[in-house]
Amino acid sequence: MENKYYITRNQPKANHAGSKAVLDTELILEKCNYRRINIFPYRKGLAPLRKAGNVLSLLNVYSIKNNSLVVVEHPLYINSLYLQTLKKLKAKRNVKIAFLIHDFETLRNLFPDNEMMRIVDKEMISISDYLIVHNKKMKEYFISEYDFKPEQLIELGVFDYICEGENSIADRSKEEGVTIAGNLNPTKSGYVYKLQSSAVHTTFNLFGVNFDQTLSGDNVKYFGSKDADELPNCLNGKYGLIWDGSSVECCEGATGEYIRYNNPHKVSLYIAAGLPIIIWRKAALADFVIDNNIGFVIDNLEEIPEKISAISDEEYELFSNNMRSLSKKVRTGEFLENALKELERKN
Numbered sequence: 001m002e003n004k005y006y007i008t009r010n011q012p013k014a015n016h017a018g019s020k021a022v023l024d025t026e027l028i029l030e031k032c033n034y035r036r037i038n039i040f041p042y043r044k045g046l047a048p049l050r051k052a053g054n055v056l057s058l059l060n061v062y063s064i065k066n067n068s069l070v071v072v073e074h075p076l077y078i079n080s081l082y083l084q085t086l087k088k089l090k091a092k093r094n095v096k097i098a099f100l101i102h103d104f105e106t107l108r109n110l111f112p113d114n115e116m117m118r119i120v121d122k123e124m125i126s127i128s129d130y131l132i133v134h135n136k137k138m139k140e141y142f143i144s145e146y147d148f149k150p151e152q153l154i155e156l157g158v159f160d161y162i163c164e165g166e167n168s169i170a171d172r173s174k175e176e177g178v179t180i181a182g183n184l185n186p187t188k189s190g191y192v193y194k195l196q197s198s199a200v201h202t203t204f205n206l207f208g209v210n211f212d213q214t215l216s217g218d219n220v221k222y223f224g225s226k227d228a229d230e231l232p233n234c235l236n237g238k239y240g241l242i243w244d245g246s247s248v249e250c251c252e253g254a255t256g257e258y259i260r261y262n263n264p265h266k267v268s269l270y271i272a273a274g275l276p277i278i279i280w281r282k283a284a285l286a287d288f289v290i291d292n293n294i295g296f297v298i299d300n301l302e303e304i305p306e307k308i309s310a311i312s313d314e315e316y317e318l319f320s321n322n323m324r325s326l327s328k329k330v331r332t333g334e335f336l337e338n339a340l341k342e343l344e345r346k347n
Contacts, residue, residue: 003068009040020228024162028333058085066093074099083123098130109254134263137284161272163331177203179237184211190246200301205237232273240270242279248301259283276319
């Protein structure tokens with residue numbers, strides 16, 4: 001397919017999953033010959049001038065040719081004016097629009113009082129021809145809640161995590177501890193601050209932003225925040241943990257509920273690092289971990305020590321070998337490439 005575009009805004013690099021996921025997505029789109037259309041550029045200066053520049057940038061959308069395929073990352077965390085422009089473009093030039101879901105705020109509910117995000121989600125749904133969704137559970141959600149047809153929805157599998165070169169991580173079988181990487185803000189990852197006083201007798205290695213170091217202890221060790229591109233080669237430990245919310249007993253609250261549907265970017269980080277995974281049994285990606293035999297599931301964090309001790313050296317080696325194969329795929333962008341190929345076959 002010749003006429004392929006993607007719409008985005010300039011994304012400043014930062015040491016968190018949102019920045020890394022967006023920048024990697026754009027690298028893969030460029031690799032697959034999608035032409036970039038910039039809107040709402042980040043600018044310093046007076047607010048009226050920034051606003052005028054943002055509105056004028058929407059004119060870039062009209063460089064898109066008739067009968068094109070347009071991929072739009074969602075959400076862009078801007079007002080819905082760009083979606084109204086895309087609606088006009090779709091009517092005038094018969095383009096097909098596919099939204100690539102990074103997060104769906106109506107489901108995520110991270111900003112419960114932010115009506116604008118719900119409006120943006122609703123308008124996105126109204127003009128979309130296709131959605132690239134995270135996984136099977138998210139696909140089922142859009143079918144049941146928004147009456148999408150299965151053929152309109154493409155499953156990503158997991159997010160990619162672009163890294164130069166191949167995974168050079170040494171054998172982890174003799175390492176100790178469980179790694180937790182990501183946003184360590186007490187609001188999002190409250191369970192982290194309960195590990196010290198819980199019955200989870202395991203060492204945890206923490207990497208990420210927003211950690212309150214006054215709450216660390218003998219079994220909770222903080223290793224700081226690393227550059228996202230370098231992080232896979234910095235992680236230590238024997239397993240990587242996928243958990244969210246405030247409780248050690250289950251994933252609960254807005255972030256805990258969201259894990260039932262989304263692809264946590266740290267799954268991709270752990271795969272890129274070759275780090276076998278421990279994940280909540282009810283998480284959307286629990287099936288992915290089981291089907292690919294790259295770790296094990298738990299119902300409660302207190303199960304971790306016993307489960308780890310029950311894994312034989314041979315089982316752990318199998319987890320690691322399977323991880324090496326997946327690591328090459330996420331490091332080179334294979335999951336999104338395959339999703340884009342499926343999208344193009346539909347047009």
